[in-house]
Amino acid sequence: MWRLASNFLGKASLSRKPHSLTQKHQILVFFRCIYNHSASRPSLSIWRRKxxxxxxxxxxxxxxxxxxxxxxxxxxxxxxxxxxxxxxxxxxxxxxxxxxxxxxxxxxxxxxxxxxxxxRPDMFFFRDMLMMLARNKKVDEANQVWRDLRREEVLFDQHTFGDIIRAFLDNGLPSKAMDIYEEMRQSPDPPISLPFRVILKGLIPFPELREEVKDDFLELFPDMIVYDPAEDLFEDQEREKDREDD
Missing domain, CATH: 1.25.40.10 (Tetratricopeptide repeat domain)
Structure with a gap:
């Protein structure tokens, strides 16, 4: 910082005119410019800071x-x-x-x-809570948090919706995941394709639900293609579920 200031002053002294700024005033101008530049940068949400x-x-x-x-x-x-x-x-x-x-x-x-x-209500605050609750399969607590965020009028963007839904799917909670998916479909945020692909991948163990989301995806993005997994993959997963049930 001081090196920048000295360079700034050096250049100013070379082009100094009879009525130029004093050295002290030049320093004040320099640091004011630095402050204004840093103050104009958007600050991270408190929930995203380290x-x-x-x-x-x-x-x-x-x-x-x-x-x-x-x-x-x-x-x-x-x-x-x-x-x-x-x-x-x-x-x-x-x-x-x-x-x-x-x-x-x-x-x-x-x-x-x-x-x-x-x-202040914040999307990242509620996202972190829901992700933690999904990892621990705590549906009742997740429902409570969801009621709170709706009461506080917190809106998730499409990427955050996709991440949360995928977290519930990966932890074997498809019913809760689909509840949140319905909220995503009703969101005023314009739909984008990537979160749908994230959800579709998480729905591979749930073929019937995957077909529903796939239909929505193709309706929203008719020019895009969805690659389905091999049929034997579904059969293998069904066998694994049957073994777990036994």
Whole structure:
């Protein structure tokens, strides 16, 4: 930064005229330009930024895990300590619990975050919760989160819809996945082909559902082609399901 400033001043001094700016004023102009340039850049959503946990967050996370078997003490600790965490620490603890698939604690912190004064409904916040719940096959909790995001009028884009639906499909929850697919079809966001292809690939173990989505895809994108898997692949998957049922 200082090297840039010195270069800037050097060039300015070569072309200095009798009524040119003073050196101090030139420095102020230079840094004002740098500030305006950086301020004009769009900032990432707080849910997409790298979340680093501070000392207070580490202590809170450790205590939350220790107290999760004692609901009374856990709620008391959340009210007295967790609610006082810095925003960065609170989000970092939530992200870490999501990574660890700590469903119970994630739902607790999910409620805490939504009560914070700085909270604003955000697509990525709900996406991360739903992806974690899909991994852990928690349909009831996913339904609760979905009701909340609809109440808060959060809209997913088509790519996010595709990722969430695929997560539920990959974890053996086709019914919930298709519920979300219906929401995707009713979304005001214009449909694009890639999320449909992601969903179609996830639907390979579910041929009947795949045919329904395939029909929608071909209706929306008549000039595109869908490559179907070999029929024996479906037969092999049906045999595997029968073995699991036995």
């Amino acid at each position: 979340k680093e946990m501070g000392k207070e967050g580490l202590m809170a996370a450790k205590e939350l895990k220790r107290l999760q078997s004692n609901p009374v003490r856990l709620d008391r600790f959340i009210k007295s300590n967790v609610s006082r965490l810095l925003k960065s620490d609170l989000l970092a603890v939530l992200a870490e619990f999501q990574r660890q698939d700590q469903v119970f604690l994630c739902m607790k912190l999910y409620d805490v975050v939504r009560k914070e004064i700085w909270y």
